[in-house]
Amino acid sequence: MKRTPHLLAIQSHVVFGHAGNSAAVFPMQRVGVNVWPLNTVQFSNHTQYGQWAGEVLAPQQIPALVEGIAAIGELGNCDAVLSGYLGSAAQGRAILTGVARIKAINPKALYLCDPVMGHPEKGCIVPQEVSDFLLDEAVAMADFLCPNQLELDSFAGRKPQSLFDCLAMAKALLARGPKAVLVKHLDYPGKLPDGFEMLLVTADGSWHLRRPLLAFPRQPVGVGDLTSGLFLARVLLGDSLLAAFEFTAAAVHEVLLETQACASYELELVRAQDRIAHPRVRFEATPIGL
Numbered sequence: 001m002k003r004t005p006h007l008l009a010i011q012s013h014v015v016f017g018h019a020g021n022s023a024a025v026f027p028m029q030r031v032g033v034n035v036w037p038l039n040t041v042q043f044s045n046h047t048q049y050g051q052w053a054g055e056v057l058a059p060q061q062i063p064a065l066v067e068g069i070a071a072i073g074e075l076g077n078c079d080a081v082l083s084g085y086l087g088s089a090a091q092g093r094a095i096l097t098g099v100a101r102i103k104a105i106n107p108k109a110l111y112l113c114d115p116v117m118g119h120p121e122k123g124c125i126v127p128q129e130v131s132d133f134l135l136d137e138a139v140a141m142a143d144f145l146c147p148n149q150l151e152l153d154s155f156a157g158r159k160p161q162s163l164f165d166c167l168a169m170a171k172a173l174l175a176r177g178p179k180a181v182l183v184k185h186l187d188y189p190g191k192l193p194d195g196f197e198m199l200l201v202t203a204d205g206s207w208h209l210r211r212p213l214l215a216f217p218r219q220p221v222g223v224g225d226l227t228s229g230l231f232l233a234r235v236l237l238g239d240s241l242l243a244a245f246e247f248t249a250a251a252v253h254e255v256l257l258e259t260q261a262c263a264s265y266e267l268e269l270v271r272a273q274d275r276i277a278h279p280r281v282r283f284e285a286t287p288i289g290l
């Protein structure tokens with residue numbers, strides 16, 4: 001029997017609604033991965049409501065919890081670490097130490113960094129020191145990096161002029177450490193208005209994927225967290241990077257269709273659970289080169 005993969009997921013928890021681990025844990029479990037959720041913050045709700053209660057958890061919790069898992073002899077079973085929304089740069093550094101600790105026991109373990117940097121206009125609030133940490137320190141340790149366009153722009157220090165420019169910006173990141181870069185949301189001059197586009201860039205090739213852009217009165221949050229979580233889960237389940245990319249696009253689209261049909265602001269993950277596991281839609285990524 002094939003072993004069920006184990007994934008340590010270090011990101012935000014919201015009590016109400018879906019962002020961070022509250023967006024990614026259930027879908028990753030639903031596709032067949034054992035998830036170890038470790039929360040960086042515990043907020044009442046995601047920050048795009050403009051107000052929230054709760055707190056950033058102490059960075060010492062991360063090594064303490066990792067050591068607790070080591071003490072029961074289970075740390076070597078960790079196949080991958082995912083990091084997302086962070087409450088402080090100190091938490092980020094504790095995660096990198098944890099990743100090094102896990103890789104020392106299990107050299108095959110993977111680290112996916114979703115560099116959540118915030119988006120003040122959208123209301124996604126992240127401390128500046130976290131963005132600096134992601135730009136300067138996290139990228140070198142990450143096997144996979146999953147920026148959105150704004151985050152890709154921050155890594156490149158500029159905005160793209162075209163799709164091929166986005167490709168060049170993502171490819172340049174491969175030289176800084178990651179084996180693959182998944183750009184979860186592209187935006188560039190000349191982009192067709194009716195599509196939602198993503199890129200996967202690896203040493204073996206690059207692919208572009210387009211799916212329909214759905215209309216929402218208010219953009220749902222947690223889509224990026226869902227995307228990076230499902231991508232890593234499918235890689236752990238044995239998919240190629242390309243297959244994981246295409247699966248993720250389809251499963252996320254199914255969630256958005258369900259969310260749109262319910263006229264909901266929060267992602268309808270529970271209602272969409274069968275569609276996540278077995279997407280009915282399929283999007284083919286096309287090879288793209290410079």
Ligand SMILES: Nc1ncnc2c1ncn2[C@@H]1O[C@H](COP(=O)(O)OP(=O)(O)O)[C@@H](O)[C@H]1O
Pocket residue numbers: 119147148149150184185196211212213214215216219220221222223224225253256
């Ligand atoms: N198919 C789609 N149609 C419409 N909006 C989408 C679709 N897929 C994703 N979105 C929205 O696109 C935005 C992507 O946000 P962005 O900031 O680029 O990435 P992230 O989700 O990582 O923060 C989100 O607001 C999400 O709700």
Ligand SMILES: Cc1ncc(COP(=O)(O)O)c(C=O)c1O
Pocket residue numbers: 012013014019020043045046047048085116123124125220221222223224225226
């Ligand atoms: C607490 C929290 N976690 C995570 C996120 C990231 O969400 P997304 O997947 O939309 O990037 C946000 C965005 O506002 C947030 O407030």
Ligand SMILES: [Mg+2]
Pocket residue numbers: 116148224225
């Ligand atoms: Mg994001």
